Every structure is written in structure tokens, then in C-alpha cells.
Amino acid sequence: MAVCRSCEDEVDELVSVKTEGRRINVCEDCAERLLEEAEIAEMSESAMQDMMGYKGRR
Numbered sequence: 001m002a003v004c005r006s007c008e009d010e011v012d013e014l015v016s017v018k019t020e021g022r023r024i025n026v027c028e029d030c031a032e033r034l035l036e037e038a039e040i041a042e043m044s045e046s047a048m049q050d051m052m053g054y055k056g057r058r
């Protein structure tokens, strides 16, 4: 048995997910959620940079 690092549930298999530059072992449910969150964070970050005029200034 392995323990998910996110929800601390015991699962048969863990999935390795890279989040915020760290690699953690989580269950499949958490892996999906974390990947989604990472994607959203990335999107909002680039949206923020667009708003602040970061792009196209170089």
C-alpha cells in the first residue's frame, strides 16, 4: 500500500506529478486535479503578463 501525498488516502498505485518544481507521488485523482491546477495557474500567469504588457516589449 502506498499513501497519496496530497489527500493521504491509501492507494494501490501512485502517480508521479511535477508541481511547483517538485515531484510528488499522489493518487490518480489528485494527479488529475494537480495537473489541472498547474495548467490553470500557468494560464492565469500568462494572462496576467499580457495585461501588464510583458509580451512584445522585447
Ligand SMILES: [Zn+2]
Pocket: 004, 005, 006, 007, 008, 009, 026, 027, 028, 029, 030, 031
Ligand atoms: Zn490523493
